[in-house]
Amino acid sequence: MPVAKTDRLPIRSGEDVVRVRQTVRTRAIEIGLSLVDQTKIVTAASELARNTLDYGGGGEARVEVVHEGARRGVRLTFEDQGPGIPDLAKALADHFTTGGGLGLGLGGAKRLSNEFHIESTVGVGTRVTIARWK
Amino acid sequence: MDRIPILKLGGALIVTIQVDMHDRLALALEEDLTAKIASTGARGVLIDISALEIVDSFIGRMLDNIAAVSRVLDADTVVVGMRPAVAITLVELGLELTGIKTALNIERGMALIRSRLDESKDEARSARARRED
Ligand SMILES: Nc1ncnc2c1ncn2[C@@H]1O[C@H](COP(=O)(O)OP(=O)(O)OP(=O)(O)O)[C@@H](O)[C@H]1O
Ligand SMILES: [Mg+2]
Numbered sequence: 001m002p003v004a005k006t007d008r009l010p011i012r013s014g015e016d017v018v019r020v021r022q023t024v025r026t027r028a029i030e031i032g033l034s035l036v037d038q039t040k041i042v043t044a045a046s047e048l049a050r051n052t053l054d055y056g057g058g059g060e061a062r063v064e065v066v067h068e069g070a071r072r073g074v075r076l077t078f079e080d081q082g083p084g085i086p087d088l089a090k091a092l093a094d095h096f097t098t099g100g101g102l103g104l105g106l107g108g109a110k111r112l113s114n115e116f117h118i119e120s121t122v123g124v125g126t127r128v129t130i131a132r133w134k
Numbered sequence: 135m136d137r138i139p140i141l142k143l144g145g146a147l148i149v150t151i152q153v154d155m156h157d158r159l160a161l162a163l164e165e166d167l168t169a170k171i172a173s174t175g176a177r178g179v180l181i182d183i184s185a186l187e188i189v190d191s192f193i194g195r196m197l198d199n200i201a202a203v204s205r206v207l208d209a210d211t212v213v214v215g216m217r218p219a220v221a222i223t224l225v226e227l228g229l230e231l232t233g234i235k236t237a238l239n240i241e242r243g244m245a246l247i248r249s250r251l252d253e254s255k256d257e258a259r260s261a262r263a264r265r266e267d
Contacts, residue, residue, distance in 0.1 A: 018154045043188045043189075046188060047227075
């Protein structure tokens with residue numbers, strides 16, 4: 001899948017999470033997503049960036065503008081070298097949290113995206129990829 | 135450190151969230167509001183989020199916490215000005231915001247709080263009347 005544009009952003013602080021949101025918003029506007037779809041992908045990005053920070057001990061976000069035929073989309077990848085997730089099904093279930101949260105981030109990000117993919121290995125880290133298409 | 139200003143209007147406190155919230159700012163706001171409700175005896179808290187482009191689970195939790203603490207201190211929380219795109223997204227995210235009242239705009243939010251203030255005045259009046267009978 002051709003990638004038109006890539007940003008790599010560090011996630012080390014709450015301010016970095018804000019920057020990730022802003023970059024995702026800019027790209028979502030560029031590919032012409034509706035306001036509702038922009039809001040959905042930015043919200044999903046916020047959830048995943050915060051998980052990277054809070055549970056992954058920090059990491060990186062990759063924000064890409066991708067093309068597939070005439071379709072354009074934004075694809076986001078969040079990657080950390082943190083403790084990993086021992087039970088993915090559990091982590092994805094609504095209201096499951098190990099950090100005193102609402103337990104909505106992962107499941108919510110999945111619902112807010114057109115594509116969702118998660119890989120995690122205990123002791124190695126976690127990578128979540130989502131996409132939203134125009 | 136930056137803080138979000140809290141205004142007092144009648145028996146209510148008004149907070150306008152204009153910036154992209156991050157952790158420290160959210161925690162500071164929770165603390166400041168709690169202290170201010172206690173010191174002013176405010177019966178209502180109005181949180182204007184019309185400037186917020188998204189509400190994620192982090193902001194949702196902050197609003198929930200503020201509402202829970204306010205309730206304990208006998209104040210109502212009304213969130214006003216949620217953008218339509220934000221409201222649609224919240225539903226899909228799964229945020230329920232139970233215990234939080236919402237109103238379309240500041241005027242309607244204030245009206246909601248005022249009706250609560252009037253109610254409690256009525257109660258006080260009828261309690262007094264009962265005592266005088
Ligand atoms: N990058 C990650 N590394 C390690 N564990 C993670 C990671 N992301 C999520 N988790 C685990 O999955 C759980 C569920 O995550 P989710 O985002 O759904 O909820 P939460 O972060 O606990 O609360 P909320 O997002 O609603 O504030 C987390 O509590 C945590 O245990
Ligand atoms: Mg989360």
